[in-house]
Amino acid sequence: MITNPVPWPNGARCAVAMTWDVDIDSGVNVYNPDRGDTLINSQSQTRYDVHAAVPRICAFLKQQGMRQTFYVPGWCIERYPATIDLLLEGGHEVALHGYLHERPNEQSAEDERYWLELAIEAFRRKVGSQPLGWRAPSFAFSKHSLGYLIERGFTYDSSLMGDDVPYMLRHGSGKLLELPPDMTLDDWPHYMHNRDFRFTMPISAPARAMEVFRAEFDAAWRHGGMWISIWHPYVSARLARFDAVAELLAYMQGKGGVWFATAAEIANHVGDLIARGIWTPREEVLPAYDSPLPELKRGSR
Ligand SMILES: [Zn+2]
Numbered sequence: 001m002i003t004n005p006v007p008w009p010n011g012a013r014c015a016v017a018m019t020w021d022v023d024i025d026s027g028v029n030v031y032n033p034d035r036g037d038t039l040i041n042s043q044s045q046t047r048y049d050v051h052a053a054v055p056r057i058c059a060f061l062k063q064q065g066m067r068q069t070f071y072v073p074g075w076c077i078e079r080y081p082a083t084i085d086l087l088l089e090g091g092h093e094v095a096l097h098g099y100l101h102e103r104p105n106e107q108s109a110e111d112e113r114y115w116l117e118l119a120i121e122a123f124r125r126k127v128g129s130q131p132l133g134w135r136a137p138s139f140a141f142s143k144h145s146l147g148y149l150i151e152r153g154f155t156y157d158s159s160l161m162g163d164d165v166p167y168m169l170r171h172g173s174g175k176l177l178e179l180p181p182d183m184t185l186d187d188w189p190h191y192m193h194n195r196d197f198r199f200t201m202p203i204s205a206p207a208r209a210m211e212v213f214r215a216e217f218d219a220a221w222r223h224g225g226m227w228i229s230i231w232h233p234y235v236s237a238r239l240a241r242f243d244a245v246a247e248l249l250a251y252m253q254g255k256g257g258v259w260f261a262t263a264a265e266i267a268n269h270v271g272d273l274i275a276r277g278i279w280t281p282r283e284e285v286l287p288a289y290d291s292p293l294p295e296l297k298r299g300s301r
Contacts (some may be wrong), residue, residue, distance in 0.1 A: 003139040004225035006270060006279055007163050009254065012259035014220040015266050016227045016252060019069040019158070020057065020179070023136065023232060024049045025102035028074040028196055030137075034280030046234050049068075056242060058090045063246065069263040071135040071158075074122030084126050085226060093262040095133030095158075096123055103140035106202050116148055132264045135159050135230075136183075145285035150174035156267035164225045168283040177267050177281070180229060186218050186230040203275045206244035218251060228263065246284035 008015050025046045029036030036043075054070075061068055070087050077084050087094050098104070100121040104112045123131045134149055136142075136159040140248055146169050149157060156177040157169065169176045183189065190209035192199050213229065220227040231237075236245060252258050261269070273279040 002223050008259045013257040017258045017263045018229050021068050022072045024076045026105045030101045041194050048234040053237035067091045069093040071095045073097045073101050074099040074119030077122045077126045093264045096131045101137040103144035109144045146171040146286045164228035170285045181228040181230050187236045193237050206241045210244045279296040
């Protein structure tokens, strides 16, 4: 069903990146800017990242001999340096996820650039290098984001959802590789229940959530695709859910022919295939349109 499958390393059937968005308490503040300090319960729910979830994930990955990708807002990098140390000590990829989990497509072009620069600066100060990867907070990629990310030298984005395999985003003369995740691999729709986020899903049993994640993996394996999770430590690394994550990983490992990689490793592999002329990605120009559709200004809707 995939017309342009990527040749994965060592003839693997599919690529898997079990990636995590380490939002901690950035989102609860940015979505409640005037009262984040009073939302003590939501702070506790999200700071579970720092005290329990990220250490748990790191210990598990170490035991598995795996490295993974963690998207972290710049503000969290500054405020929780020990969490970043833990990730870096494990050899994991730390990538950027906004500064305070602000939504770029709800900002002016100037404000978006302001927050992006703050995030890059926070990253550089702590990690000591240029960030390679970006995931837009709340997937809120703006029509200016691509130009900014190209200008600031990012290697890849993992926010947009337009294909089953990597594809190239073009803006003017620049381009950026997209490693598309999908809502089917996001944990919030299954588990997130918090009024301060205006997100109150009925809570799924872990087995039900894993049924969805596993179906996507089986299809990626069958058709030569890619599987990139959008999981949140404070959501998916609670006890019963993390037991289920471990079971899913064992299932994937047991199936064989899976290339487990960080998002940056996938981007590097794909970049190398492109440079050597072995594989050519589909290309998409963004933004698709630069203003609201003119058709909507006339007549009735
Ligand atoms: Zn996030």
